[in-house]
Amino acid sequence: MTTTSPENQQATVHRPSVRRFILPIAVALTVLFCLAPILWELLTSFKTDDAIAEIPNVYFPSPNQLTLDQYQKLFERRPFLNYLFNSFLVSLASTVLALGIGAPAAYALARLKLQGERIILAGVLIVTLFPPILLFLGLLDIVRYLNLGNNYLSLIIPYTAINLPLTILVMRSFFQQLPKDLEDAARVDGYSTPRMLLDIVLPMTLPALATTGILTFIAAWNEFIFALTFITREDMKTVPVAGAQLGGASPFEIPFGPIAAATVLGTIPLVLLVLIFQRRIVQGLTSGAVKG
């Protein structure tokens, strides 16, 4: 790199100037693309009915066009706090279960030489590609047979299952990176297998479990088709289904304001998760997809 040919000089002079103009524009477009729809919904949820219905649209409402009425109307119409609670309960329970069942399996697949390990892994990989529509009919059978309709278990069990493949893949790639020396040291120290798993392996696994747990929580919170099918009691519905079913008294009266308010409230927990755990989410997604 000590000699500088004419072409080289040209390249080094040429490229930064392109970057200086194009990069900020590209960044701005990316931000606009990702944020605009969310911001529009947020703005709508704080506007008065009149401001919502004003043509042309109001992008910069005056103070008297802003209100919390839409949220108030939402809570008057529907038990929205119930929905949030339901979503939270179901997502948390299925996350805990998916980690509790998936992490041990991932450990076994990463560390212990099982017969048929490749078949199990292939199965897990294939199953990640199953859309839920293929499953709901058979699950409906099970739900009816076990009389689980309108029972949180009818969501917790399928959510656990749909999150298991991701959990297994992410955790397996984590365990593969974990130095095996530590487990050997524990065995030389005299740990039994269960105590080694609980006292030595588990504490080191907590960060990876957190990463995976965020992904499974998001997936469970967002699930729609099972929640739509297995839960019909109003006060047991989850946020996505309840939000989608927020209709007016007549087909012509669509409550745009409360719908916007519901969208905002239903997405806030996830926005917070993303803001706090951005790095972990990216890390988890890529290790689940790419290394699997």
Add this chain to the structure above:
Amino acid sequence: MDKKLDLVALRKAYTPTVVPVKDISLSVGAGEFLTLLGPSGCGKSTILRLIAGLEQPSSGQVLLNGRDVSRLSPGDRNIAMVFQSYALYPHMTVYENIASGLKLRKTPSGEVQSRIHEVADFLGLHELMNRKPGQLSGGQRQRVAVARTLVRRPDVFLLDEPLSNLDALLREHVRAELKQLFGSQNTPVVYVTHDQTEAMTLSTRVAVLNNGYLQQLDTPERIYTEPANRFVAGFIGSPQMNFLQVKCEAGQAIVGNSRIPLPLGSNPKEIVLGIRPEHVHVAQSSNEPALDGQVFLVENLGMHNLVSVRIASGGEPITVRALLGMEHRLATNTPVRLAFPPDSIHWFDVGAGDRVEATTPSMVRNG
């Protein structure tokens, strides 16, 4: 009773073709420091894991103090091990790391404390007791790993390349420390390394391994002066020993234009002559038997020059490397006469590579 470790006809096969350990038998007594030395893949780490019980032998036995422990799990064997990565539990403090093995063995808490205190005194670890491994330097971690084994007072110490994660400067220092430390324990030590300097400096005996077989088990001195075969001769010593495959005639090896007498009683058609670069020197007088050659490469090693010389011969050219003092100012392409002192020559069988015994009077056997 003295502590003792015996390996009897130990063999480990993962599959019929993957057999890292083939028929290893050896004994290590109290106060002995045995090093398993060999290139990667020679089976040395597998042997250590077999002793520890982390793997089970396909056949053969591991005896600790005369008792067969082959079927016991690692925790029931009373062994202690220092791992290459040290394997300190990252979520536990130094104290908890050192104490964990004792606590699992239900050692009374008073004794746990006094033993840890003693070891901490010994290794100077008192200030580190409440830190986590992540807050320690490489050298400190290594000490903690050693402390964890010492505190256990095991029947055998196992060390798996414990110096390889330290930088060169620290390594020399810790090497000396390890020698003193384990020398005072009166317990068998089995040490695995691929570094011959470690093996030569630390051990009372060295087991050189290759391809799952024991090549030679001897004191460091004997491994160097009397390598059992061509593999050991080539593996031990740096720069590597020169090997010249030469024709023989009437009990003499023909090297270039010179003739060197073979060991008494042997009369093969061909033989491998081995001589270490540090034993080759420049011929002092014209009547000393020597080989004529031409320098083609000089590498400055600081204290010495490593000089590569092409020996004139009838057939294909022979290359000999010599470690020469700085007083020889040899430039490339200058002619040089190299002498091989007969006492320093090793002879090896052409086929199997086994040592051909020399009965030169200068060698005094003491075994």
Add this chain to the structure above:
Amino acid sequence: MVDYVRAQERRTGWLLTIPAIAVLALVFAYPILRAVWQSFFTINLGNQLSPAFTGLDNYARMAQDGRFWNTLWNTTIFTVATVSLELVLGMGIALVLNQSFRGRGIVRTIAILPWALPTALIALAWTWIFNDQYGVVNDILLRLGLIQTGINWLGNPTLAMISVIVADVWKTTPFISILLLAGLQSIPSDLYEAQAIDGASPWQSFRQVTLPLLLPQIVIALLFRLAQAFGIFDLISVMTGGGPGGGTETVSLYIYATVMRYLDFGYGAALVVVTFLLLVLVVAIASFFLSRSRKRASGAV
């Protein structure tokens, strides 16, 4: 000699794996096998939901079912359009996020936001954006003078399809960006430096370095997205319900309606089986290319 270490390892291994296998079998394998079985029966309101074995009747009916073929066509259009748009856009965003600039961390966070939000609620937001009277899309087009009166986006089959495609592209592009960004970060920078010294233009180094080395990630993203897009349900169900006039009805929506609205369980099961087989076919073709591209990539480095 019995290897007790290995034997114990194996026992522990199965103990740890069996709960997961059991749950996966219950939720994934049973429904598919059950659907295969049910698809040979007629179970609908016509026979008071009492199963009657009718062999391959359900499959024969499917061949004649224009609505099924229409939904299959819609699914194909939706899948091809969304996946290819998302791939191009996702690649662009990944390239932007891979540059170094101030505030990159925040921009990366923003860029994964759409992926994390509930699809059903996002569908509501896009319904509002495409609203014919108050929608922001029409407002912008009117202000720019591109149209004179508001367009009824969700009231026309073609426009409705475009609307749901746009919404899906917005929602799932971030997923592809994340995967591709991870791939970009794993490309050693000295390859680009070597290209620069050779005097390659940015486009040339993109073609010669980035694309070939990114191929495995691209194909993986493709695989995931093909399967997801093929089974799309929530977004379309909320935005258009499959309408207008079946213009956006995908196979998933048709299966759901067959079972939940018409209570035609046997036929629904047959639809599930055929969709499953089609999906397997698509995935098999994609993974064939995946393994080929992986081989090529590993050969190149």
